[in-house]
Amino acid sequence: MAKARPVVIHGGTLIDAASDRDGEFDLLIEDGKVKAIEKPGVLKEHAEAEHIDAKKQWVMPGCIDLHVHLREPGEEWKETVQTGAEAAALGGFTSICCMPNTKPANDSAEVTRFILEKAKAAGASRVLPIGAISMERKGKQLAPYSELAKAGCVAFSDDGDPVADAGLMRRALEWCLMLGLPLSCHEEDRNLSCGGCMNESPRSLRLGLKGFPGVAEDVMIARDIELARFTKGKVHICHVSTARGVELIRRAKNDGINITCEVAPHHLLLDDSCCETYDTAFKMMPPLKDNEDIAGLIAGLKDGTVDAIASDHAPHDRDSKLVEFSRATVGILGLQTSLPLLIEMSAEGVLSRRRMVELLCSGPAKSFDLPYGRLSVGSDADVIVVDPNRTWRFAEEDIRSKSKNSPFVGRDLKGLAVHTFVGGRHVVVNGRLASEMALNTK
Amino acid sequence: MTTKYKPVPREWQLVMDEDTIARAVSRMSFEILEKDRDIKNLAIVGIRTGGEFLGKRLQQEIQRIEGVDVTYGVIDITLYRDDLSSAQSQPTLRGTDLPFRIAGSRIVLVDDVLFTGRTIRSALDAIIDFGRPRRVELAVLCDRGYRELPIQADYVGKVVPCQRSQLVRVRLSEMGYRDGAYLIDREER
Amino acid sequence: MVDHLLGIQGLSKSEIYRYLDTAHSFVEVSERDIKKVPTLRGKTIVNVFFEPSTRTLSSFDIAGKRLSADTINVSIGSSSVKKGETLLDTVRTLESMNPDVLVMRHSESGAPHFASRYLSRTSVVNAGDGAHEHPTQALLDLLTLRQHFATKKRGLEGLRVGFVGDVRHSRVARSSIWAHLTLGNEVRLIGPNTLVPTDFAKGAFGTDSVRVYNDLAKGLEGLDVVVSLRMQLERQEEHYVPNLDEYSKEYCVSERMLAKYAPDSIVIHPGPMNRGTEISGDVADGPRSLIRQQVTNGVAVRMAVLYLLARTVGATEEVGHG
Numbered sequence: 001m002a003k004a005r006p007v008v009i010h011g012g013t014l015i016d017a018a019s020d021r022d023g024e025f026d027l028l029i030e031d032g033k034v035k036a037i038e039k040p041g042v043l044k045e046h047a048e049a050e051h052i053d054a055k056k057q058w059v060m061p062g063c064i065d066l067h068v069h070l071r072e073p074g075e076e077w078k079e080t081v082q083t084g085a086e087a088a089a090l091g092g093f094t095s096i097c098c099m100p101n102t103k104p105a106n107d108s109a110e111v112t113r114f115i116l117e118k119a120k121a122a123g124a125s126r127v128l129p130i131g132a133i134s135m136e137r138k139g140k141q142l143a144p145y146s147e148l149a150k151a152g153c154v155a156f157s158d159d160g161d162p163v164a165d166a167g168l169m170r171r172a173l174e175w176c177l178m179l180g181l182p183l184s185c186h187e188e189d190r191n192l193s194c195g196g197c198m199n200e201s202p203r204s205l206r207l208g209l210k211g212f213p214g215v216a217e218d219v220m221i222a223r224d225i226e227l228a229r230f231t232k233g234k235v236h237i238c239h240v241s242t243a244r245g246v247e248l249i250r251r252a253k254n255d256g257i258n259i260t261c262e263v264a265p266h267h268l269l270l271d272d273s274c275c276e277t278y279d280t281a282f283k284m285m286p287p288l289k290d291n292e293d294i295a296g297l298i299a300g301l302k303d304g305t306v307d308a309i310a311s312d313h314a315p316h317d318r319d320s321k322l323v324e325f326s327r328a329t330v331g332i333l334g335l336q337t338s339l340p341l342l343i344e345m346s347a348e349g350v351l352s353r354r355r356m357v358e359l360l361c362s363g364p365a366k367s368f369d370l371p372y373g374r375l376s377v378g379s380d381a382d383v384i385v386v387d388p389n390r391t392w393r394f395a396e397e398d399i400r401s402k403s404k405n406s407p408f409v410g411r412d413l414k415g416l417a418v419h420t421f422v423g424g425r426h427v428v429v430n431g432r433l434a435s436e437m438a439l440n441t442k
Numbered sequence: 443m444t445t446k447y448k449p450v451p452r453e454w455q456l457v458m459d460e461d462t463i464a465r466a467v468s469r470m471s472f473e474i475l476e477k478d479r480d481i482k483n484l485a486i487v488g489i490r491t492g493g494e495f496l497g498k499r500l501q502q503e504i505q506r507i508e509g510v511d512v513t514y515g516v517i518d519i520t521l522y523r524d525d526l527s528s529a530q531s532q533p534t535l536r537g538t539d540l541p542f543r544i545a546g547s548r549i550v551l552v553d554d555v556l557f558t559g560r561t562i563r564s565a566l567d568a569i570i571d572f573g574r575p576r577r578v579e580l581a582v583l584c585d586r587g588y589r590e591l592p593i594q595a596d597y598v599g600k601v602v603p604c605q606r607s608q609l610v611r612v613r614l615s616e617m618g619y620r621d622g623a624y625l626i627d628r629e630e631r
Numbered sequence: 632m633v634d635h636l637l638g639i640q641g642l643s644k645s646e647i648y649r650y651l652d653t654a655h656s657f658v659e660v661s662e663r664d665i666k667k668v669p670t671l672r673g674k675t676i677v678n679v680f681f682e683p684s685t686r687t688l689s690s691f692d693i694a695g696k697r698l699s700a701d702t703i704n705v706s707i708g709s710s711s712v713k714k715g716e717t718l719l720d721t722v723r724t725l726e727s728m729n730p731d732v733l734v735m736r737h738s739e740s741g742a743p744h745f746a747s748r749y750l751s752r753t754s755v756v757n758a759g760d761g762a763h764e765h766p767t768q769a770l771l772d773l774l775t776l777r778q779h780f781a782t783k784k785r786g787l788e789g790l791r792v793g794f795v796g797d798v799r800h801s802r803v804a805r806s807s808i809w810a811h812l813t814l815g816n817e818v819r820l821i822g823p824n825t826l827v828p829t830d831f832a833k834g835a836f837g838t839d840s841v842r843v844y845n846d847l848a849k850g851l852e853g854l855d856v857v858v859s860l861r862m863q864l865e866r867q868e869e870h871y872v873p874n875l876d877e878y879s880k881e882y883c884v885s886e887r888m889l890a891k892y893a894p895d896s897i898v899i900h901p902g903p904m905n906r907g908t909e910i911s912g913d914v915a916d917g918p919r920s921l922i923r924q925q926v927t928n929g930v931a932v933r934m935a936v937l938y939l940l941a942r943t944v945g946a947t948e949e950v951g952h953g
Contacts, residue, residue, distance in 0.1 A: 069786070162846070165945040196693045201834070202830040202831070202833075202834025202835040203834075203835070205799065205828060205830060205831055205834075205835045206640075206805065206836065207740055207741065207761070207763060208740035208761045208762035208763030208764070208805065209740050209741070209761075209762075209763075209804060277744065278741030278744050278745055319717070322717065322719050323718060323741065323745075324718055324737070324739040324741065324742045324745060325717050326739045326740070326761075327739065327741070327747070361886070398869075516654070519667040520670075521656075521660070521669070521670040521698075521938075522668065522669055522670070523670075534649075534652065534653075535652065535653050535655075535656035536655045536656070537655070537659055538659065567669065568668075571663070571665045571668070572663065572664075572665070573664075573666075590674075
């Protein structure tokens with residue numbers, strides 16, 4: 001294979017929380033690595049390089065999503081590894097961690113390798129599989145963690161279902177401590193959530209929808225904090241949606257417990273009033289919360305309790321949403337909307353620019369101990385160029401995923417990843433997939 | 443006694459005034475009596491809402507002439523109309539009150555204006571749901587023509603020649619107006 | 632634009648009175664020898680019940696027939712959901728038969744709202760959805776109360792109304808609460824904390840006119856109307872009550888309690904009753920009970936609803952009538 005041309009991205013504002021940079025820097029990509037980061041003008045002599053003019057644009061580390069569902073193997077009509085990885089690249093995510101709730105579940109090296117092969121063939125963003133905590137995610141028997149880790153799993157989770165058995169959870173933490181890998185925990189006490197389909201609140205009572213009380217999440221967070229304290233294992237809390245949950249994690253961090261957590265953009269931007277018309281587009285797990293919880297989540301984003309923004313990208317076909325609210329599937333797409341929604345929050349002053357980049361890049365990298373999410377000389381060239389001022393209306397045609405279940409369709413979004421480099425490969429060029437452009441020019 | 447009447451729009455053209463209406467009511471009462479002297483089975487039935495007050499006036503006039511009680515009832519034909527879906531205004535059901543035995547009775551239906559005949563058709567259907575009268579007759583204050591059904595009045599206050607598009611409205615003191623029948627060019631609403 | 636009746640929430644006072652006034656006329660029709668009027672001749676009403684119900688279904692069926700509409704009853708158990716047909720498919724299949732009104736009962740809250748969004752020429756009447764609303768039951772309760780209070784020279788406004796029992800799971804309670812709030816009445820919710828969450832008071836209805844009482848005696852004090860709600864056996868298994876005996880000792884509406892705390896009150900119950908659990912036999916059969924009138928009024932109210940909605944289906948321009 002011919003050696004790729006070096007690339008110089010010049011004129012942009014480079015923002016990297018890990019190296020604490022926020023200013024005018026030019027960046028050189030060569031041999032899949034970041035070769036140089038210099039003050040403007042220094043990299044001019046690279047005449048053989050491809051030059052990208054990033055004036056008025058941001059140059060960031062590629063974003064990392066710790067929580068996506070790619071549906072392959074088993075539900076390829078909803079999403080495939082390829083369409084998911086491409087949606088990620090278009091959305092500015094250079095690495096995505098895919099949950100093991102496929103069919104079959106990712107509880108063996110075969111499934112992990114299958115996913116990785118598909119990802120390699122897709123040639124878009126990096127796909128980092130998450131293995132199951134228990135066999136078939138049934139909560140009865142431990143999954144083969146060492147085998148999964150050797151095959152390439154970066155964490156373990158039974159996401160979609162909680163690990164109800166505290167004894168099993170304890171042993172899982174003890175095993176994974178040896179491997180140095182975190183357990184990513186879907187926190188829900190099923191005896192409390194009890195089939196609830198929206199946030200338990202005066203509103204759910206009025207609408208006559210079964211309530212899912214926030215405390216169903218909180219008690220499990222509390223349990224896993226204590227198990228992490230006891231085992232010294234590494235716990236990562238998935239999609240925290242309550243103010244109490246954030247507070248529990250804040251205290252655990254103060255106690256020196258090895259814990260991180262993520263929040264999904266929809267839990268920050270949508271509230272449970274969206275359920276008022278029984279519109280299944282707003283059915284999530286955990287369900288959308290009220291303003292008090294949202295305020296608690298935002299406080300956690302600001303003070304560093306929350307480590308990462310993770311989209312919980314959950315593709316679902318139209319039919320599975322075209323049913324009664326209580327019977328509809330849960331979740332929404334997130335890969336192509338997370339970055340613009342965060343840019344919007346930062347533009348509105350909710351978050352600083354630096355903090356935003358941290359939550360999308362170095363925060364998630366640190367949570368799963370991944371070698372990405374930073375821009376420093378010698379690191380893998382996972383780089384994105386973002387036009388933060390581009391306002392565009394998100395249309396169904398823009399969605400790369402196989403499914404179209406996003407309540408943000410029709411909304412004006414602010415900010416777009418115009419270039420995405422994954423390990424130096426120029427995957428998204430001017431807002432379009434390079435693979436498609438090549439096809440079209442034939 | 444002086445009464446303050448509600449005004450009607452100036453462009454309404456008067457075709458029957460207070461006196462004409464009074465004379466017509468009186469004449470129709472005599473005609474009803476002449477046709478059949480059996481007042482024991484006679485029932486005056488006003489069609490809501492236009493025939494309601496007129497029916498009451500006929501009943502009282504006949505009672506005055508004869509000096510005996512005459513049965514009176516009202517009928518709401520809303521549920522019997524054939525234009526349910528096309529009636530844009532919200533119809534209010536006011537209810538039917540026929541406090542007598544229909545079977546064997548002589549009923550004089552009363553309405554203010556006879557036009558297409560559809561209201562009368564509805565009223566006949568409604569009455570027949572309550573029983574089998576011996577005979578049904580029809581009294582109207584104004585006959586303006588343009589029938590769409592083979593229905594004619596037995597007693598007519600006045601024939602009002604007009605165009606199809608014009609409206610004929612009757613306003614009575616019971617509704618707070620000075621008695622009068624009017625011819626109106628569309629659209630007054 | 633096709634009208635639907637999906638709930639009482641959002642109806643104005645005048646809309647509520649329109650239904651009641653119209654229903655009043657239909658009470659008269661139901662007392663005639665010939666209990667049938669030709670009003671909805673040629674119209675088709677489909678009663679589609681995804682949840683078993685005898686009284687509501689037969690009430691709607693009779694109401695449609697008395698208006699001369701063609702009525703078709705489709706009972707779909709929850710089993711057919713397992714067979715694979717979705718609600719939307721069922722509703723679309725029924726719509727292709729061109730019904731004018733679709734009366735729908737469903738075990739899931741919001742199902743009729745969902746269906747109505749996909750129907751363009753059919754009016755949807757909610758005949759009870761999950762634990763959300765049951766608007767015709769609320770209207771017939773109001774009609775019953777109106778008739779009763781008319782004999783006392785009182786109207787429907789300025790009343791103190793108490794709902795006793797399983798408010799949490801009651802769609803009748805929700806619809807009736809909205810109606811009484813719109814009419815400006817004081818509403819009390821009486822029951823154990825598990826079934827009458829305190830959030831229900833202000834949070835859910837956005838007003839201070841709803842108050843929660845855990846104590847039956849205090850809640851009953853001075854009430855004009857007591858609405859006794861059905862208590863289901865499953866609530867015991869779901870841990871909402873320890874057992875039905877414990878529940879009825881604390882919350883059964885009995886003549887002894889009413890005579891002491893709400894001597895002038897009348898009692899209604901949406902049925903079917905569990906005698907001895909939420910209501911005692913002496914109340915159900917006693918002089919305070921308006922439970923029988925409720926059933927009679929059910930037909931008149933449903934006639935009124937079908938009449939007012941069917942009018943809006945296929946509406947054209949006004950034609951002359953004279």
